[in-house]
Amino acid sequence: MNTKFNKWMWIITAVIALIMMVSPAMSKETQVSDKKVAVVNGIVITQVDFDQEMSRVQMKLMKAGKSFDDFNLSSIKKDVLESLINHELLQQESQKHKIKVDKAKINEQLEKMKKQFPSEERFKEALSMMNLSEADLERQIKNDIVLQQFIDKQFIQKIQISDEETKIYYDSHPDSFKTPEMVKASHILIKVDPQADKAQKLKVRNKLETIRKKLENGEDFAALAKQYSDCPSKAKGGDLGFFGHGQMVKPFEEVAFALNTGDMSDIVETEFGYHLIKVTDKKPESTILYKNIKDRLNQYLKQEKLHNEINKNIEKLKEKAKVERYLKKDTE
Numbered sequence: 001m002n003t004k005f006n007k008w009m010w011i012i013t014a015v016i017a018l019i020m021m022v023s024p025a026m027s028k029e030t031q032v033s034d035k036k037v038a039v040v041n042g043i044v045i046t047q048v049d050f051d052q053e054m055s056r057v058q059m060k061l062m063k064a065g066k067s068f069d070d071f072n073l074s075s076i077k078k079d080v081l082e083s084l085i086n087h088e089l090l091q092q093e094s095q096k097h098k099i100k101v102d103k104a105k106i107n108e109q110l111e112k113m114k115k116q117f118p119s120e121e122r123f124k125e126a127l128s129m130m131n132l133s134e135a136d137l138e139r140q141i142k143n144d145i146v147l148q149q150f151i152d153k154q155f156i157q158k159i160q161i162s163d164e165e166t167k168i169y170y171d172s173h174p175d176s177f178k179t180p181e182m183v184k185a186s187h188i189l190i191k192v193d194p195q196a197d198k199a200q201k202l203k204v205r206n207k208l209e210t211i212r213k214k215l216e217n218g219e220d221f222a223a224l225a226k227q228y229s230d231c232p233s234k235a236k237g238g239d240l241g242f243f244g245h246g247q248m249v250k251p252f253e254e255v256a257f258a259l260n261t262g263d264m265s266d267i268v269e270t271e272f273g274y275h276l277i278k279v280t281d282k283k284p285e286s287t288i289l290y291k292n293i294k295d296r297l298n299q300y301l302k303q304e305k306l307h308n309e310i311n312k313n314i315e316k317l318k319e320k321a322k323v324e325r326y327l328k329k330d331t332e
Contacts, residue, residue, distance in 0.1 A: 091143060099150060161298050178287050183243065252270050
């Protein structure tokens with residue numbers, strides 16, 4: 001499946017996770033004195049709630065190698081506030097359905113949380129730092145289980161995707177199921193500064209020329225890569241794995257894709273230095289067969305429909321709810 005399809009899957013999953021997120025495990029009683037960022041049907045969403053969720057978003061971005069600087073911070077703040085409001089609306093709605101929760105399920109979740117800490121003492125220290133009792137945490141766990149069961153019963157169990165729907169989607173999005181041409185190559189790199197003079201560059205090129213002659217005389221490419229290459233890939237005998245167009249610098253890519261499997265290049269100059277490239281495998285552009293993607297596509301469409309149904313429900317709840325927002329000036 002191509003990157004575009006994976007990206008769509010990630011977006012839908014992330015949105016659902018955000019709507020169903022575990023709310024900050026703090027009792028409303030402990031938050032009364034906090035600055036409020038919103039009030040939903042009389043229930044306060046505090047600055048503490050908001051800051052904790054912003055921290056979670058920041059951590060997700062960092063794991064993806066990004067930061068708030070890569071996005072519109074005002075937009076992120078507005079999205080975070082709305083996600084907290086959405087969650088509170090769903091939480092309140094779920095409480096109306098009188099869903100019973102087995103005490104054993106609460107204890108199971110509580111034990112999982114405790115296991116994330118090295119000891120019971122550290123766990124209690126963490127609760128104390130948040131001005132939170134174990135009873136408060138148990139109540140929040142119960143609320144979250146109720147919410148999850150509410151969403152499962154009201155939405156997930158009702159969603160069905162037919163084979164016809166998956167086939168229609170597959171046929172109408174052909175580009176989403178293409179895998180690009182790929183090449184697998186190994187190389188030996190001898191580095192040289194791009195600003196080096198002709199004499200220095202000639203010296204390096206001659207070194208690689210000597211290595212090339214060794215290869216022509218039957219010596220092993222991987223062994224010579226481990227011995228001479230200046231690239232970290234030397235540890236793997238110069239193996240770079242499979243890569244597609246746009247993943248390597250242009251001169252390297254052009255030569256690699258032009259070679260046949262098993263062929264070795266002449267000396268190739270790039271901004272990193274001089275290379276010898278050996279192509280070890282190639283994969284032509286192809287399309288994932290419907291039968292091989294059908295089940296995953298069914299799950300994707302279920303997630304998309306779930307996302308839409310939950311959003312529709314939230315909009316209806318908002319029409320009847322009293323929602324006051326106090327973060328407007330901070331996000332303009």
